[in-house]
Structures are given as structure tokens and as C-alpha cells.
Amino acid sequence: MITRILCVEDEADLRSDICEELVAAGYDVDEAGNGQEALERLRAGSYDLVLCDITMPRMSGLDLLRAVREEPGQGDLPFIFLTALAGRQDIIAGKQAGVDDYLTKPIDFDLMLITIAARLDQVARIKGTASRDEDASNTLRAALLGADEALNRIAVGVFLIDIERKVLFRNRRADELLDEADGLSLSREGLLRGEKPAQTQALRDIVDTAIARVGSSSRQGSEAVALSRESGRRSLIAVACPLGRGPAKAGEPAVGLFVTDPEWRSSDAAETVAQLYGLSPAETRLALALVRGLRLDEIAEEFGLSRNTVSYTLKNLFRKTETDRQADLISLFMSNPLAIGED
Template sequence: MPTTILCVEDEADLRADLAEELLAAGYDVVEASNGEEALDYLGHSRPDLVLCDITMPKMSGLELLARVREQPAFADLPFIFLTALAGRRDVIAGKAAGVDDYLTKPIDFDLMLITIAARLEQVARIKGITPPVAPVEPISIGSALLGANEALNRMAVGIFLLDAERKVVFRNRRAEDLLGEADGITLSRDGLLRGEKPQQTNALREMIDLALSRAAAGSRQPTQALALSRNSGRRSLFAIACPVAREPVATGEPVVAVFVSDPERRLSQAAEAVAQLYGLTPAETRLAMALSKGLRLDEIADEFGISRNTVNYTMKNLFRKTDTDRQADLISLFISSPLILESD
């Protein structure tokens, strides 16, 4: 069963952000805007963890925690406070009431998810719940690559996996689209990649042969890019080959990957896609997209209804995750990365 988090926060925008981050991490979320709403929910249901603000109208987080700890059924329920109050007296008061942990505002969402996971694991350990460990079976690189076909199908670059005989043994969705267009690259009846003209086909075969020879030598070095002209007059496709396994391998197993990109193709959701590659949270993605649209930090804070401190903290996380240190570099990364994931 999915893990349920009860999120108690009176600020609607922050509560929505917290819920979005938790849902993205795979949790079920129940929202409450104050302690009384949370107590009503706890009267008929038991979440796996409570994430709760301290300062709220009607009933504070400390009052809610005290009421929860009065009930023996909730004695082991993990309870984490969200607070802008991080003074010694506040921490002591929370610990005395039985809180398990504190998260200080503005919220570091990565730290929040790590803290929640640690608390849930601790409870599972105390209860003696050990997740089953499946036996690890050895698999070939071909099985591993083909098993990742959903991820490969979401890439906006055409991917062809070839065996030692240069035959295509796998192609992702974008590769199928390129073949369907029959403009720059095609597939022969015997499963070999072909260009528009004989010289293009020869150049493509030479590129693949070079990648195969590097695979046999144990090298992972890709080839140089090859331009594949198109009869339509549109800009040439660009292809590059890269070894993915060392020969010899089983018959039909991928040895070389050929990546084909189309410079004419424009992607409407490039920023979100690049964010997936860098493991950004939804809040970090929204901030990066707003920056890419030319919004200033104060405008972003106003549009999203968050404080400048939260914006600045999120910016620091963006710089750290993307290994950048200037807004200009960050924006450039989001609008020009060559590896994009397509949305469904």
C-alpha cells in the first residue's frame, strides 16, 4: 500500500508546494489547513507520518502534537515540525511534546524527503518490517538496455541499437518517427541503416564499423558526428555512433548505439525535460522555467506567492544540482541542452 503523509500547513501556497513535492516522490498526501482539520482526519484514519507547521490558527502544531500523543494508537506515529522558529526554547518545547524532527523554513525539499524517508525507515525497523530483497540475476547489457525502453522512448533523439552484424535490434519511438518520414535515414529489408544516397549509406556504414572496432577493443569512445542530407531540403540529420558493449556478445545483442538528431525539431517543453535529467524538484523546475522566460527573482516571488528567501534558497539548490553559478549559465543550460526528454 502507498505511504500516506498528513501535511498540516495554514499557508495554502506552501501547502500546495509541499503536497506536490511529496506526490512527485511517490507518497499519498492528505492536506489540512490547521490543527483542527488534522485532528478530524486522525479521528477516523491513520497516516504513516505527519508533517506539521507549528504556528497556525485555531490549533497550533504543538497543541496538535500533544493531542496526538495522548492517544496510545498514535504513540509511534512519526511527527515532523515545519517551522520558521528554530530557537533553543522552541526545539526543547517540541521535543518535550514528543516531536521526532524539525525542518526549518524556507523548506529544503531534498532535506525534507530524506528526513521523511529516514523516519519511515526507522519505524519499519522498530516494527521488524524488512522489505523483501529479490535475488539478483545476472543480465546482459542488451537485456538491460532493452529493459529501459520506456526511458529510451521518451528521448527526443532517435536511438538505434545495432548488433555485431550492423543489424538494428531496437529502435525507440523517435527513431520510428524518423524512419516513417523516410527523409535522411531509412532501413533496408535486411535491417541495415541507409542514407538518402549511396555515398551517405557508405559513410553511415563506415561510422558504424568504426564504433564496432572500438567496441571490440573495449573502448567506449563515440565516433564523430555524421551529417545525413535530406531530399526534402530540410537541414541535415546528425548521427553519431557509440559502443555499448564489448564483443563478443550473444547473437542479436546490441553492440553499438546510433543516435540521430533532427535540428528542425522544436520541443515545447524543453525546460521540464532537462529538469528531469538533473533530478530537479517541481519547485526548482518552475523557478528555472520562470528564469528562462526572463522573469526577475522578485517577480517570481510575487507570481508564485512565496518569499524571496524561498526563491533564493531554491536558486542555491539549482546552482548546486546543475553545477552552475550564474543565472545566465543556468538559463543557457535549460534552453540549449541537446538531450531532451519528450512529454507524453
């Protein structure tokens, strides 16, 4: 079931950026520009969490929270405040009204998503929906729940394999490699195979070596093998790494197999960078505008944003890409970080 979130914020451009981040994270999002509008939406529909500004026209966030807590069936609705008011008295007032958490402005979007996920998980555990008796398959699914979206954003094929060499999980790029059926395939038993028997054996050997190292304190490097392709294109490169600290069990990830294609190229280097670093649409648009040579004030005017919102977004861009200068950021977006194996 998709989680529904109501975002309440009177600054339209900031509200739009927040909603984009939430949608990109897989949430179903509705928005409201003030407390009164939000209350009407809450009375008309069902939501799993409310993300709400405090200072708003018509009805403040505090007044909205007090009204919600008096609504039938809404007493335990998770409520997170977005605010620049972080003083002790403001926090006390919010806690007295029944707020669950605070996020201060400027909004750190990564922290926002983590806070929301943690609050929803807590609600699920309180309601008893998180089972303690999951079988191995459900354990795996729970372990991957927070990682699969990130893995789907990278351009390397990722296979998670158990001690019986069975593939338990593969990301989007891994599926694409299998669909190409050129150098790598998957048997009906869930085992990876190469183009020829010798390639299959080499693949099995590096996986077995990695399995043997699960839980070991050995610092030996990961094992790699080149997988030739019938098409004549350059070989795929497969690297096997042990996972966890052991001991591993059947049905649980023991080895990560990472497969790269030296001839793979994104048609759009900027899109590749955005996927690699998990950038939101707003962050990607800002980076591309910088590549075009626009100044921050020109970007704000072109997109109809406030200068503060542009600055917040740029700050998030620097953090996610581990850069601290606009020149470095522009250079990153103008080059393809996956151009490996080139002569």
C-alpha cells in the same frame, strides 16, 4: 501501492510548493493548514508519513505529534518536522515526543525527498517488506527504482543492457525512438537492431566492446556508432559505456547505451531545461517569470507568494542548474541545451 503523505504547514504558499514537489516525485499528497485539521485527517484516513511544521495556530506540531502517538495504530507513523527552530532544546523536545527526523527551513527540496525516501525505506525494512532473496529481475528493479524518474526526464534515449546484449531497461525517450522505427528497433528477443544488417553488427560490436570493459581499469573512451535512417534524416548517434566494476552477470545491467537524435528539438526550450534539471513546477514558473524580466518582488506579488518563498525557490533553482546569477539562469532558459549537431 502509492505512498500517501500528509503535509501540515500553516503558510499556504510554502505548503503548496512542498506538495508540488511531493506530487512530482510520485507521492499521493493531502494537506492541512494546522495541527487540529491534520489530526482530523489522520483519524479519517490512512497515511504512510507526516511532514509537519512545528509552529502553527490551534495546535502546534509538537502537540499534534503527541496526540498522534496516542492514537490506536498510529504509534509508529513516520513523522518529520519542518521547522526554523533548530536549537538543541527544540530538537530534544521533538525527540521526546517521538519525532523521526527534522528538516530545517528554508526547505531544501532535494534533501526533503531524500529524507522521506530513506525514512520510508527504513519502515519497509523494519516491517520485513524488503526481501533479501530477490531474483535478478527484482534486483534490477530495485537498483533502478531511484533512477528511472531521473532518466525519464532527459532527452537522450537510455538503454541498459546485460552481457547477453538484452535490453533490461529503457527510458521514455528510448521508447519514443523505438516507436519511430527509424534507424533503431528491438527484436522479440530483446536485442537492439539497426536499419540494416551492417548497422546491427556495428551496434553489436560497440556493445560487445563495452561488455568486455566492464570491471576493467582501462580508461579508453566509449565506443560510438552512427545509425543511418530510412527516412533520410541525419543518423542517430549511439554511444556504449560499461557500467559498474564487474564482474557482470546475465540479467544485470552491464552496459549503458545512449542514443541521441541530432534532429530532435523540443517545441519548448524551457520545458526541456526543466526536464533535464528535474525542476518542480514552482521552480519552472519562477524561471520563466525571470525570463519575462520580472523582479523578485513583482514575482511574489503576481503569484501571491511571500518574498521568502520566492527566495527559497530561487536558491533551489541556482543549485539544481549549477548557476549562481540570474543572468546565467535566464540565458539557460532562453537557449536549447540539446541543439547538438547543428551546422
